[in-house]
Structure formats: structure tokens, C-alpha cells
Amino acid sequence: MSKFTGIRGRVWFKALTRQETPMPGDPPSVLVADALIGDDNARFLCVVPDPDSRFPCARHGEVGLEQAYTLAARIREVMKADNEKPAEKSKKRPIIAIVDVKSQAYGRREEIAGIHLAAAAAADAYATARFAGHPVITLIVGQAISGGFLTHGYQANRLLAFSDSGVLIHAMHKEPAARITRRTVAQLESLAKTVTPLSYDVRDYAKLGLLYKLLHVSNPEAPSTEEISLVRNAVIEAIADARKGPTDLRGRYESEDAQTARKASRLIRARLEEQWNQ
Amino acid sequence: MSNLAFSREYLDRRSFIELDARQRAKSLLDAGTGRELAGPFDRIESPWLAIQGVTPQADDGCIVIRGTIDSRQTVVIAFNGAFQGGGIGEVSGAKLTAALDLACRDNENGKPTSAVLLLETGGVRLQEANLGLAAVSEIISSIIALRRYAPVISVIAGPVGCFGGMSLAAGVSSYIVMTPEGRLGLNGPEVIEEESGVEEFDASDRSLIWSIFGGQQRHDQGLADVLVDDDADQIATTIRDLIVKGVPAIHRSEQVDLYRSRIAALDTSTQWDPSLVHSLASSHLVRHNFSEGGGAAEADDK
Numbered sequence: 001m002s003k004f005t006g007i008r009g010r011v012w013f014k015a016l017t018r019q020e021t022p023m024p025g026d027p028p029s030v031l032v033a034d035a036l037i038g039d040d041n042a043r044f045l046c047v048v049p050d051p052d053s054r055f056p057c058a059r060h061g062e063v064g065l066e067q068a069y070t071l072a073a074r075i076r077e078v079m080k081a082d083n084e085k086p087a088e089k090s091k092k093r094p095i096i097a098i099v100d101v102k103s104q105a106y107g108r109r110e111e112i113a114g115i116h117l118a119a120a121a122a123a124d125a126y127a128t129a130r131f132a133g134h135p136v137i138t139l140i141v142g143q144a145i146s147g148g149f150l151t152h153g154y155q156a157n158r159l160l161a162f163s164d165s166g167v168l169i170h171a172m173h174k175e176p177a178a179r180i181t182r183r184t185v186a187q188l189e190s191l192a193k194t195v196t197p198l199s200y201d202v203r204d205y206a207k208l209g210l211l212y213k214l215l216h217v218s219n220p221e222a223p224s225t226e227e228i229s230l231v232r233n234a235v236i237e238a239i240a241d242a243r244k245g246p247t248d249l250r251g252r253y254e255s256e257d258a259q260t261a262r263k264a265s266r267l268i269r270a271r272l273e274e275q276w277n278q
Numbered sequence: 279m280s281n282l283a284f285s286r287e288y289l290d291r292r293s294f295i296e297l298d299a300r301q302r303a304k305s306l307l308d309a310g311t312g313r314e315l316a317g318p319f320d321r322i323e324s325p326w327l328a329i330q331g332v333t334p335q336a337d338d339g340c341i342v343i344r345g346t347i348d349s350r351q352t353v354v355i356a357f358n359g360a361f362q363g364g365g366i367g368e369v370s371g372a373k374l375t376a377a378l379d380l381a382c383r384d385n386e387n388g389k390p391t392s393a394v395l396l397l398e399t400g401g402v403r404l405q406e407a408n409l410g411l412a413a414v415s416e417i418i419s420s421i422i423a424l425r426r427y428a429p430v431i432s433v434i435a436g437p438v439g440c441f442g443g444m445s446l447a448a449g450v451s452s453y454i455v456m457t458p459e460g461r462l463g464l465n466g467p468e469v470i471e472e473e474s475g476v477e478e479f480d481a482s483d484r485s486l487i488w489s490i491f492g493g494q495q496r497h498d499q500g501l502a503d504v505l506v507d508d509d510a511d512q513i514a515t516t517i518r519d520l521i522v523k524g525v526p527a528i529h530r531s532e533q534v535d536l537y538r539s540r541i542a543a544l545d546t547s548t549q550w551d552p553s554l555v556h557s558l559a560s561s562h563l564v565r566h567n568f569s570e571g572g573g574a575a576e577a578d579d580k
Contacts, residue, residue: 054546057474069538076534106465106473109550111490113541114501116464117531120418120449124531127422146402146411147464150443154415171407176472181404195326197368197409210412248379249419252412253372262409264325265372268316272342272376275315 006049006061008142008166008220009100013046015228016098016235023074029053029061030070038236042094043078045071047101047152057107063148064105068118071152075125079132092134094239095126099153100142103173119151126155135242137235140202141220144169157245158212158238160231162220167202174200196261209258212238212251291509294435295459299356302396302435303343305510306354306517311345316373324367326406335361340370342377348518351389353377356396359438365403366444371413378420378430385427392428392521393421395451396435400466401442414443418450425452425529431520433513434460434502439491441466450531453520454502455513456493462502463491478549489552501530 010031014020017035022028029050034043049061058064075095082092104110104119130136138156145168153159161167171177178188192198196207206214215234217227245251252258253265297305304312316322318336327334339361343354355374357364366374374395381391402410421430429452434440439461440448448454448462456462465473467481480486489495497505504520506512 056546057478065541069534069541072534073538103473104464106470106478108470108479108490108552109544109546111463111465111470111479112550112552113544114496114499114537116445116462117449117501117537118541119464120446120531121534121537123415123418123446124422124450124529125534127419128532130419131423147443147446149411150415150418150446154411155419169408171402171411172404176469177404177407179472191330195329195405197326197407198405199408205408208408208412210408248423249416252416262368262372264322264369265409265413268322268369268372269376269379271316271320271322272373272380276344276380278313 006100006102006142009046009061009098010048011221011223012139012141012231013044013048013098015223016096016232017044026070026074027053027066029058030067030074032070032074037094037096037232038239040094040239042096042239043074044096044098045074045152046098047071055105055107055109057110058105061100061102061143062105063101063103063119063151064107064110065113065115065118068115068122068151072121072125075122075129079125079129079134082134083132092132094135094137095129096235097126097136097138097153097156099138099140099144099149101145101148101152102143103145104147104151119147122151123155126153130155130157131247133247135239137238137242139231139235140167140169142166142168145173146171157242157247157249157251159210160213160215160234160238161202161205161211163202163214163216164220166220168200169202169205170200207257208261209255210252212241291507292511293508294510294513295437295457295508297510298360299341299358299396299398300343303341303354303356306394306514307343307345307347307352308349312343313345315342315344315377317341322369324369324406326368326409330405332362332405338367338369338373339364340373342373347392347521350521351384351391352394352521353381353391354394354396357398359398362403362405364397364399364438366399366401366410366413366417367403367406368409368413371410371417375413375416375420378417378424382420382424382427385424390428393424393430394517395430395432395447397432397440397444397448398435398438399440399442399444400438401444411443414447417444417447421447421450425450425525427525429453429520429523429525431455431517433517434462434493435508435513436460450529452526452529453504454496455504455506455516455520456496456502457506457508458493459508460493461487461491462493462496486552
């Protein structure tokens with residue numbers, strides 16, 4: 001696990017919003033704020049660690065029940081507010097997910113209470129906002145793992161990520177993934193050199209065609225003013241680009257990199273389309 | 279239903295669980311209407327398995343069959359839990375997403391088409407890690423796009439159940455149908471034990487597992503819409519009724535305030551004994567001193 005987990009989220013939330021307190025009634029582990037970016041008053045959302053969380057399995061930056069439902073509620077709040085605006089002001093506000101999540105919460109209480117529905121509710125809110133025309137932008141500043149990422153960030157129509165070794169985008173952390181697939185970590189690492197989707201290196205992830213852009217920040221835990229404005233400009237550009245494009249996720253398999261990395265996805269889509277009406 | 283095990287109907291019934299994925303899909307459709315798309319003879323396999331020493335399968339463990347149910351256009355997508363635990367790989371994931379997208383396009387063109395997902399899956403196939411996870415995010419998105427027009431029904435019959443990222447796909451569905459042999463959860467027992475320790479979850483404790491993830495429990499909690507027996511005819515009838523019923527007024531995963539207030543009401547000061555959790559809304563787990571939102575916590579979503 002990266003020593004940076006949970007630090008980067010807060011740093012970047014603060015850098016982009018100049019705020020760092022939860023909204024009234026929200027748990028300390030979910031930071032939500034409205035802040036100006038370009039010409040837009042965007043809603044920023046971030047999950048951070050809360051060592052005192054009343055859910056013991058959600059204290060280290062995991063996305064648990066409270067985090068997921070809070071995200072869902074705060075996204076739906078923006079959708080509702082924009083929906084009620086008069087039509088001439090109907091430009092939907094951007095929703096920005098700042099992502100540094102260790103994983104989903106792995107707990108008995110979570111499963112009993114139906115964490116899958118909590119996670120679904122958050123993913124639903126992000127996706128529904130995207131379909132309604134909100135530019136949904138995800139900025140991956142640290143870890144984006146498994147169910148944590150599916151819940152918080154993976155429904156965005158534009159994904160941005162930092163390019164350093166503190167960034168980890170994956171279906172599962174290295175050690176358990178090696179154990180479950182009956183390999184050593186060394187074997188997994190060696191396979192990942194040729195099997196791109198297995199790689200834990202964000203520069204390999206970038207080859208899959210899913211990312212809008214990789215951003216180079218030399219010190220993501222303590223960014224300079226220049227680096228903050230570089231990231232801010234990249235987000236502004238992503239918002240503009242999202243507004244021009246479709247509201248679904250086709251950009252991910254129609255991108256230039258996807259032409260090679262996701263050849264099989266594209267082939268199966270084409271085949272189904274050919275045969276659909278035969 | 280509880281008497282079924284000792285009745286003649288039990289002996290006469292046609293088990294759904296014992297059918298393979300293709301037979302399951304066909305058993306739901308009007309006789310003779312099923313047409314498989316991108317089937318095994320198209321031989322579109324996972325490009326990632328052979329290089330890892332894993333034998334691929336010609337349909338990648340995902341079967342797409344178009345046909346009619348009660349004369350209404352439907353696409354059934356069935357996962358084969360016997361192949362890689364029903365894990366979502368690049369091809370199987372894209373197959374499901376593409377089928378949902380084509381159904382969505384038909385609806386947009388005025389041709390109503392519903393989707394039925396037969397989920398037997400542990401979630402992302404770890405050999406395809408990041409492409410599996412990406413595929414799951416796309417599946418979730420495409421279910422949400424389609425369910426605006428037509429119901430998307432998830433069936434979790436067993437024996438594998440529905441875990442990992444695909445539990446979110448079930449979660450955003452219009453309806454969830456389960457048998458008592460089906461299980462639904464984000465993290466399976468082994469994963470929780472591995473990540474949080476045996477005190478948190480003893481993965482060898484079968485009664486603990488079923489009392490949390492089992493179809494009976496999920497239905498009692500209001501997290502599954504219909505509980506059915508392992509009976510192909512009963513399941514087909516249930517699916518037909520849900521298709522006729524159409525898109526629900528509000529989907530479960532849209533009811534954020536209701537479920538958020540239920541979570542807020544829970545007492546987390548001690549570990550939970552699942553025998554107490556018959557129905558979360560009325561369980562012993564509600565905080566004694568809890569008032570704010572408590573009224574909403576008593577409300578039922580149905």
C-alpha cells in the first residue's frame with residue numbers, strides 16, 4: 001500500500017477548492033465543495049480517511065456505506081438544482097471526482113447492510129448525472145482500486161491521472177491478486193510487463209485507451225502553484241471536451257489507444273451489431 | 279415455498295440451477311425464438327488468457343440470446359459460472375455492454391426491448407484485471423442507459439452467486455430475482471477474511487455466509503424483489519411478469535435518502551450477529567438513541 005494513501009486526496013481537494021471541511025450532516029470522510037473552475041461553478045467530491053469512523057473497516061480511505069451514500073446524495077443534489085433552473089440557464093454544472101481510494105470497505109457490517117447497493121447508488125448518481133449532460137470529470141491523484149473506484153470516479157466521461165508511481169489504478173492490490181491467481185508477486189510483476197491490463201504502472205494503464213490525459217506533477221503531496229494551475233487547466237479542458245462529446249462511455253473504446261489495446265472489445269461489438277437484426 | 283422440499287412439485291420440477299448458461303437463457307424465451315449472437319462458432323476469445331497459460335473459451339463464458347418473452351423482444355445475457363468463475367473479462371464484458379447498447383438503440387428507435395441478465399460471477403476476472411474493471415464500469419453505465427426505456431432484470435440463481443463489481447450491476451438493475459441458493463454481495467467471504475481477518479469474517483462458516491448473502495436474506499431485507507424456487511418454469515413466469523410490469527417508477531439505487539437514513543440509524547458499536555438482521559429497517563441494530571431520520575428508516579421502499 002502506498003504511504004501516500006489518503007494524503008493526496010485532501011491536498012488536491014484543498015488545492016482546487018480552497019476548502020476542506022465536510023458539508024453539514026456529512027461524515028468527515030467525504031469532502032464536498034462547490035468552487036469556481038474556469039467559468040463553471042463545479043461540484044468537487046473526494047473520499048478521505050477518517051480514523052474515527054464508526055465503521056471500523058472504513059477508516060483508512062476505503063469507500064464504505066456512509067461514503068457511497070453521501071457521494072450519491074451530493075451528486076443528486078446538484079442534478080436536482082440544475083434541473084429546476086430555467087431552460088436558458090440549463091448549462092449543467094461539472095461534477096469533479098478527486099480520487100485517492102484504497103478500495104471498497106471489506107467488512108461484515110458492510111455486507112449485511114448491503115454495501116453493493118450503496119456502491120451502486122453512487123455509481124448510478126455519477127452515471128445519471130453524465131447522461132443528464134453534466135460533465136463528469138475524474139482526477140486520479142493517488143489510488144483508484146476495485147470497488148472503491150467503481151463507486152467513486154469510474155463513471156466519468158473524462159478520466160485524468162497523475163503519472164507518478166504513487167498512482168495505482170487496478171482491480172485488486174498486488175498481494176491478494178497474486179495469491180488468488182496462484183502466483184508470486186514476482187511472477188505477477190513479470191507477466192504484467194507483457195500483459196498490459198495486469199500492470200500496476202499508470203503509464204501502462206494509459207495505453208488501454210481509457211484515460212483522457214496523463215498529467216505530470218513532480219510533487220503531488222505538496223504541489224507548486226504552477227502545478228496546481230496546470231492541473232486546473234487540464235480539468236477545464238476536460239470539461240469543455242466532455243461537453244462536446246457523447247454522454248455515454250464510447251470514448252473509452254473508440255479512442256486511438258483502444259484501437260489496439262481493446263481490439264477484442266471492438267471486434268465483439270462489431271459482430272453483435274452485424275448479427276443483431278439478421 | 280418452505281414446504282416445497284418435501285412435496286411432489288419438488289420431485290417434478292425442472293431445476294434451473296442444473297441448466298447450463300445457454301439452456302438457462304433459452305428456458306426463459308418463448309419456444310423456438312432464441313437466436314444466439316456472437317456465439318462459440320464466431321470464436322471471439324479472450325486475447326489475454328493463453329499468454330498466461332489459461333485455456334480460453336470460444337464464447338468467453340458469456341452467452342447472448344435474442345428472442346421474445348410473452349411475444350416481447352428481449353435479449354438474455356447469461357454468464358457461465360463454470361468458466362473462470364463467471365469472471366468478467368474484456369470480451370465477456372464487452373459482449374454484455376454491446377447487447378445492452380443495441381437493446382437501448384432499439385428502444386430509442388421505437389422498438390421496445392428488455393434485457394435479462396443471468397448473473398453467475400465473482401466479478402472482475404483477475405487475469406484481465408484493468409480491462410475487466412473498465413468493462414464493469416461500462417456495463418453499469420449501459421444498464422442505466424437501457425433501464426430508462428425497458429426493464430433490466432438480474433437473476434441470481436446460484437451456485438456461484440453475484441459478487442465483486444457485478445454486484446453493482448445487479449444493484450442498478452430494475453429488478454433482482456434470486457433463489458435461496460443465490461448469493462449477492464460486494465465482497466465475498468474469502469475476500470473479507472483475507473483483507474480484514476478471520477474475526478471480521480470466518481469464510482468457512484457456511485451459516486454466516488448464507489445468513490448474510492443468501493437470496494432469502496436479501497429478499498427479506500428488500501434488496502431483492504422476488505424470491506423464487508429453483509424451478510425453471512417458476513423463474514420463466516416471474517421474468518415474464520416483470521417484463522409485463524415494465525420499468526419501475528423509481529429504481530432501488532435511486533432511493534438514496536431512504537437507504538442513507540437506514541445506514542445512519544445503524545448501531546455499529548459492536549460486531550453484528552447476522553441472526554439479528556432479519557430486516558434492517560426493524561432490526562436490533564438500529565441505534566437506541568437515534569431520532570434524526572429514524573422515521574424514514576422505518577419506511578419501506580415498496
